[in-house]
Amino acid sequence: MSRIRSVATSALGVNRRTVLAAAGAVSLSAGVGYALRPTDSEAATTAPVAHARQATAATPLAPYTKGTTLASVAAPRNSSGYRRLGDGPGWSRVVRGELATPKSGRAGRRTTLAAFVQLTDLHLMDVQHPLRWEFLRAADPHTWRPQEALTVPGAIALVERVNALKGAPATGAPLHFVMTTGDNTDNNAHSELEWFMKVMSGGRISPNSGDPRHYEGVQNSGLKLFWQPDATLRDNDKALGFPQLKGFLAAAVREVRSPGLNLPWYSTVGNHDALALGAYGSRGDRYLAEAAIGGKKLMQVPAADAKKLLASINNGTDPKGAGYRDFLKAHARSMRSVTPDDRRAPYTPADYLKAHLDPAHQGLGPVGHGYSSANLDAGTQYYAFRISEDVIGISLDTTDAGGHYEGSLGTAQLNWLDGTLKDNKDSYAVVFSHHTSTSMDNTRPDPARPGEKRHSGAEVLSVLGAHANVLAWVNGHMHRNLITPHQGSGGRSFWEISTASHIDFPHLARIIELVDNKDGTLSVFTTLIESAAPHRTDFTDLSQTGLAALYRELAYNAPGAAKTLAGGAGDRNTELVLKKG
Template sequence: MSRTRSVATSTAGVHRRTVLAAAGAVSLSAGAGYALRPTDGHAATTAEEPAAHSRQASAKTPLAPYTKGTTLASVAAPRNSSGYRRLGDGPGWKRVVRAELATPKAGRAGRRRTLAAFVQFTDLHLMDVQHPLRWEFLRAGDPHAWRPHEALTVPGAVSLVERVNALRGAPVTGAPLHFVMTTGDNTDNNAHSELEWFMKVMSGGRITPNTGDPRHYEGVQNSGLKLYWQPDSTARDNDKALGFPHLKGFLAAAIREVRSPGLNLPWYSTVGNHDFLPLGAYGSHGDPYLAEAAIGGRKLMTASAADARKILDSVKHATDPKGAGYRDFLKAHARSMRSVTPDERRAPYTPADYLKAHLDPAHQGHGPVGHGYSTANLDAGTQYYVFRVSDDVIGISLDTTDPGGHYEGSVGTAQLKWLEKTLKDNKDSYAVVFSHHTSTTMTNTRPDPARPGERRHDGAEVVSVLSAHTNVLAWVNGHVHKNVVTPHKASGGRSFWEISTASHIDFPHLARVVELTDNKDGTVSLFTTLIESAAPHRTDFSDLSQTGLAALYRELAHNAPGAHKTLAGSAADRNTELVLKKG
């Protein structure tokens, strides 16, 4: 069945009293997350009660407001001005009040009531760096096409989990954090290995970020090629010429077992293009050559700058959405490939595999069952859903990937109609919408091969739908790897904020806490507070422990050749208070 068919057989509004009754009146202050199944009609299913209640302020120690562990207190910053830059503790980022959509009223801090508080992860890009299909050789045409820190995505993500677990509550209100939402590109190469690592990072477990030969790393970083940083070798390469260090034992440490405590909050999942499409760009699950190459024993590690630019251009301009050109390119360069150990764990996973991994009891963690997805999604082949965030707020997770290929997104008519009906039927609740793509990157309306007759809709059309409903407070997304906060204002006073958060693969490696409050004066405030991982800002090249690698992950990323230096965004895109008129 088509993956864009709505799972909703009944989208009757789920009133908050109905939810509380069905949930057995579980207290919001206990941090409960309510998962709404679209096929359950008026019934609601509760997630397992998380440990968030342990973070509440005691009567003797008021929580709100606080800055510890957030970018309000300190941000990783370079200690030297040239060459390879070592990081240390830099000044925090102040909070900026944004008043484009409503005038902030005096005294609101003393009146406000918390509606909900949650954390957004986005663009973790957990990466099997030894995968045969990877585009590392494109670095010959673009230095940022391969990054020296990519082997450390798993310890880096675990450190982010540790940061969230250490937060005492929401920074502004002190309210319990109710859940974490990942807004896509959780994996990088659409490989089963990466999907398993993602599930264990989020829910807890032991992870060995290694495929192929279990004894040692096989890939571009021990290839002897000057194009890539060769950390274990004393030989000079292009990155060492820029000051990158010689770190003997780095590769052995990078593939060593990592332990994740798992989030001590419920968590939900949204799909991104790298989670659905091989390499994030190719609608090629049916291509037998690429599927076999993914698990095979040959890997291309070098190509000319001219060839690299041709592939880069084909990806950027979407001239090869099915990957046929990439397949032919690999065949033409077969003699240049190097031998690696084959591994079936690198096989591409399907949307059904993605859903089954989330529904697997082994990956439940603090819940909810399915992390937002249900067996109804599996039956209908969809990856969008609605869930109860709190007494007064629902969350809506969209699937903005385009099965036809290319990294930009869109939604099908069935999903767009489902979104409209869900907002209408839940008009008594505020709504926060989650997706991977932003409104400006939903420009790919290539048909879904499974539903060639269904129209695809761009970001402007989604903005139009959201603007038509006064209960929409925010659209939270990622994809662009940059902090951007955008006001959307429509006629009739309808408006909402679009909150796009930087990635956890590129420096400055951020996640975001979002707090929703009713100011009791006709306005609502959305507070956004950025957080880094728990790893120390300063690195020690002799420390290759799990924590040391997480710190090194950040510093290597800061120094990555070709990296953009503006991904943190302006002050108005970071720590904010976003004021909005109540609908």
């Protein structure tokens, strides 16, 4: 792959040197973002960011493993019952050569092309939201998690971990940016969107809605189905060893502060960001939108009813939410009164874009965090941006506005993806999305584009596999670490890197480094990180940091939680080798 020559002389009409001069002469490897051919249907950042973490000339690059899972991973200290966490041994790096043979001596030859951080599936959650279906726990214990009230302090601790990194783990190179690959929020609520923007860019957050004086939801309902942390009631979770923590709920809705990322950050949309509860179409039933801000909340239903509703969600048979509307109406007499709150209203795709473009949430940029006014005008949520001189990033919108939590791409976006890769064939490419290749089997028409065909993950793989410049497809959604080699046409190949969530244990994010081994191969290094919260918890510590530590431990012990989400050794800390295109 030859070096980039003239991407900046695109439809922008702006020379790359001019762009960099306006940004204070920042190096291209700083992860600045500017548009690649922005038109009515394809747009990226419209202004560069004059910030990146730079290594000084006097400081030679060296691997930096402190604070990563190479050094230590949270692990249980006892073998039964409610398990307390502590410091466990780190995960070693695994070299994977399915797509190219690793050659000896490459560590001494390699140069870094880019290094960045992926966050995914934060699921920042308004746990008092009236539409939430916590009552499904009667059918499946993991449909409600004891840790859910702590998503905001947990995410802030992850930001603190990223801020504390001094360089990339494998190469020591500067980290260029952070990309979040969707499900940034959970219930498609304005309250959650505001919290997400402040977590990422900095600010004070009160993770509370409804009554400003106290929590009102399932965790002080007196129902044994849910962990009642403040009460002496022996609920189902306390029977499994969960503690009584007096003052937990008051602490959970107390104001916290995020420092914001000290790197530029970009955003990708997920189904929970675009659809009500992550499942119901953006043009769904009006009843649900009104119920979201209303004063009634359903907290308990018979197990048989919960099982039927859960089946309709999992099978995607109620994409517009009409069945859920009828379900809520049928159980209206069982609802409890809560404080109405307009901040819980669902946000639209335009609202999502406007929040990213709001100067109040710019942080260290770039302006729009990947999105631009052209996205607003066209009604799109996909874009391309320059990562470094040799690498571009492409952020896709894989949600299906027709409903259901699985994804797909419309024809216009798939063609745009193919065209963007062709137009930038002299640059390597990293593709970002929320959904994985195996979770893009929902091809319902988009209500806004009823005549447009939707395309599956297999079709996206075919497009990516036709381009020699694609190195990796980075995504989330499945809440599990999984790295898959893909062999395209004509010997072309790339890696699909799916990363676990930050709502389910083990609460991970991933650092990705791209290097040229100078021997006809490239390597993609992946290194997982946990939040900055200590592994050990103290039940008497309900500070912001103490809550973030408790968030992880509660998630480990959550009834019904899968214990395999960390993936195998080859899905965690890796070196993924590729042939040069």
